[in-house]
Amino acid sequence: MAKGSDVSRRRLIQSTAAVAVVSTLPQYARAAGSIKIGMPLPLTGPVAGVGAQMRRACEFWAKQVNAKGGLLGRPVEFIISDTEGNPATAVRKAQEMVERNGVRILTGIAVSSEALATVPRLAEWDTIFVSGDNGDGRLTAEALVPNFFRPNVSGPMGTRAVALHLRDSPMKKLFGLGMDYAWGHNSMEVFEAECKRAGKNFAGAVFSPTGTKDFSTYITRIRQSGAEGVYLVLSGDDNAAFLSQAKQYRLGEKVQLLTELIDQMTINGTGDATVGLIGGSRYPYTLDNPVNKAFVAAWQAEYRTPPDMFEGDQYQSCVVLQAGIEKAGSIEAAKLRAALEGLEVDSIKGRVVMRACDHQGEQQGFVIKIVKREGMAHPVPEVIATYPADRVTPPCNKMVYDN
């Protein structure tokens, strides 16, 4: 990947920001020309792939907005900085953007440990954080703060979509393999409850530590469980490693692999090992609606590849933010918060409603299957089921569903 142009661009952004901040008093910074959006996100380290997607989506959106004269007549400008996926760095970078660059809106902050460390500080910073990919259910439940908004799909919502699909499936016995991480445990909890509700036999779950390299023992466990399907809540390197090894053991021939999410980048990296996988998707670019078609066309004109899952989800968050700012006529936290609550937007994934009670964006849920297609170098996701917003979004302030 060529990074040269990005670097000089960001340096330019940085230096304009430095000039703009003539004083440390935020009021003056806010009066300055552009709307600054802070984006601390992992550009190096194990989660760098997700960070790269999020950055591209924001840059694409900013370009679109600025080409049309900006927001509220002001250009949009992203201040981007690497967090390495480390919460200590993420908090420091976010604080710098707020205190030094006069930022009042944050996005990025990809890893849930980063987000959970950051959100309690938002009130003190008088800053709104619009999530672009955070899946941790707690952020809109116990850990909810007034200045946090999640227009993207959460982990429990992805699991719910897969579970709804399973209700119609003949599979009776299911097993789970999750990352030994809050996200893995939360999603598995939802999945187990959904299995029981659907009258399926949940044969248990195992959790692998993050960074597990050899999944042979877990594959043995899955095989021994006698389940017809296994639900996977894995991400990044762990996901790629498991899928590669599952293929070598021919696990897919006996057991249907189900996953909470998988993006094109992982598919490209893992190759044929993903074919046949059924899973949730935060955003499949193959969605058939006019807004999405226009988005995909513009995206492909710019980058010559279709938008990936996190790119679509982050873009939607930007669009929601855009509508919020326009409605508020301001970027002040109190006004923006009021505008975002209850906001309705027609986005690339259809209608998104930012409900006021827990700041979760209600939206459709998708289930995809990974298939090989003629003329495509890599397998692609194909949407096999869509579920309406009221069925995939959890009750307010909850992670588990009650119907």
Place this chain on the structure above:
Amino acid sequence: MALLELDGLTKRYGGLVAVNQVSMRVEAGEVRAVIGPNGAGKTSLFHLITGVVRASEGDVRFDGQSLSGMSAYRICQTGLSRTFQLTALFPEMTARENVRLSAQARMKRRWQPFGGSTVFAEATRRGDDALERLGLTAVAGRPAGLLSHGDQRLLEVAMALAQKPRVLLLDEPTQGLSVEETLSAVETLSGLLADGHLTVLLVEHDMEVVFRLARRITVLHRGSVIADDVPDVVKADAAVQAAYLGGYT
């Protein structure tokens, strides 16, 4: 009663017997040498006495008290100070700091975590005294690692001396020295031992040194004692000559 008594001391490594049933009595004020060809078990004997190595059998008694089972630092605290065959110093510290640290080990408040100027003052006094007795006052401010090899050997003796030991164990004090250095070192040491206040156990290779310094000699051969007497008798002993002096020209 002898100050230091070894009683049937034995060390086995698997099938190899490094030290075999060694018994010996060293009286207070005595300068005793332990000699023997290479591999006779001299240094092993020192390791056993000072607790660096545990004995397989036998006992060491110091002033009537058994030392068996005591850890090395504790044995040292009872009043046995030793030097090493291969020079062991604190190379980045000055000679004065070396002896000071050594002297400090014998003081009650050696561990004091704050202040401690009285501890340092007393330790420095004892250390400087030891340096003077070995003629090292002139190089006291130099880092130990930069001293000449001869001075380093003497510094090690000074460190042991600074502890005011009741028994001083010297492991080949002239090891690795040139002929001139050996002569001057022996000169210094014999001056030191002349007044008869010190009890010394000396392991040595070099016969000249042994006959100059020791008043009684124990000869080890393959881990066992084959002679134990005054120098003249040992010199004349046939077994010793066969085992050791015969091969030594």
Place this chain on the structure above:
Amino acid sequence: MGGWRLFFLAAILLAAAPLGLPVFAMTLLTEALILGLLAMSLDLMVGYTRLISFGHAAAYGLGAYACGYLALHTSLPLPVALLAAALLAGVVAVGVAWVCTLVTGVSFSMLTLAFAQLLYALAFKWTSVTGASDGLAGIPRRAGPFGLTVLETRNGYYYLVLACMLGAFALCRLLVNAPFGAVLRGIRENEAKTLALGYNTRLYKISIVAVAFALGGLAGALYAPFAGFANTDLLFWLFSGKVLIMVIVGGQGTLIGPVLGAAFFMLAEHVLSAYTDSWALFLGLIFIGFVIFAPEGIWGLLNARMLKRARA
């Protein structure tokens, strides 16, 4: 160096910092001082005793979790919570050091790493206390009954950190210059000889590990309410490695060097990463450059300069 004179000069300058520095600079300075305290505590082991620890994150994480837990679940005032956290780290260290000092050299380093990783695993599994992978978030700065509300403000907290830092520095300096410190230097240069001189070296090593952990725990305890969270990354071995590099790059065995090293490491990473994604490349080259051109570290470099100026 006129050690104490320099110390008071630095103390006055640091105390005056809030008057002249912008808001975010104070945030950075506070974090730099906290990391500096951590690096300084490790210097007691690495620089003064040649006990190279690959697991000093254990001290930091313990302190941070303990202080965070107390702040979230009790109404203890902050200073008390800090002391309790430091004490806990020190007590745990006695057990850790008792085992680790069974071995020496790289094996010692690996055992410290093993303990830190076990704590990391514990933090992952003991959900009710540590919050597992989520960690503890929203840790408040609780002033408590003494009416020390000033600690809740940015500058007030900075002065608390500064006071801890200066106090710890004075303590460490007294310690290494006392008879106890002389024995540590002996262990550093020749442990076998120190033992042969009649010092119970293992006891000294355990003691210094306990002091280092207590001060490292204090640093962690200061971090938790400063950043508002504590999580498993604070215990991860990679962080231990970074702290070790802070000590070396600053100049080990100098106390002040590691403080500068910590500030340098943090600021270099922070500033470089704002300009280029490839910050790691440059940071790596800087470290390699230090090894070759400034073997004594930052403090050694500064010292050489000052000596030169003094001569001129």
Place this chain on the structure above:
Amino acid sequence: MDLFPFLVTQCANAFSQAALLFFLGVGLTLIFGIMRIVNFAHGSFYMLGAFIGYTVAHVTGSFWLGLLLSPVLAGLIGTSFEMGLLRRLYRRDTSAFLMVTFGLTLVMGEAIRLLWGVQGLQLPLPSMLAGIVFLFDEPFPVYRLFLIAAGAVLAVAIWQFLERTRLGLLIRATSQNAEMVHALGVDVNLVRSGIFGMGCGLAAFGGVLAAPLVTASLGMAANAIVDSFVIVIIGGMGSFPGSLCAAVLVAFVQVFGTYYFPDFAIAAMYLLMLLVLAIRPGGLLGQEA
């Protein structure tokens, strides 16, 4: 699954993992034994091996060429690093090596990110290794059998190399007594450079072989560093048979530990290391007691 087939499969799993750990540990053991330095960058060479292997395999279409060329290239890079940088530092203490290899880890990680990007890369297997065999009706990948075989062959090869060749003799002598080799009139610098390169090459070899299991990715290095050190320490520093035993022991504890006590999977390796060192401070086959 019956007990017997289960045990056979699990043991085969464990041996295949042991092979990967052995590739990782043996190079570090050689380097440590002869040079007494702490090489933080070992995991980075492992990762580099995987990426070079991927590129060679893609360009030439041959997995085998990747497996051959990657260790050679990584070994050359390692050797030049030793000659250009480490050589100046042998008179300095451990901390200099710690910092310089830590710096190298940062540089290599970033260089790999710039060259290959952030996306994980799959190294496809040649068809002869992509199949499956049945062990008592339980499917087992041919590739894992190949790993076990490769591990065994490499172990024998290194053993013969150490026993039979002059260089091997030197390595054994040096890991026991560095002074002695000087006395033998050997160009120690040359031996050091060669061994460092060989150690890095072995790490890269392990990296290529691990890539089909885990995909070549930027997270490879960090985990590999700790694993390789644990193997070296448990086995006894500088002991070649020790690192072999340690790899097998760690793999068995991981595989069976993960199966019976999944909650302890994260801590198993460290508990094992504590236990071994508490009983034998020098490691399984180390010299110092």
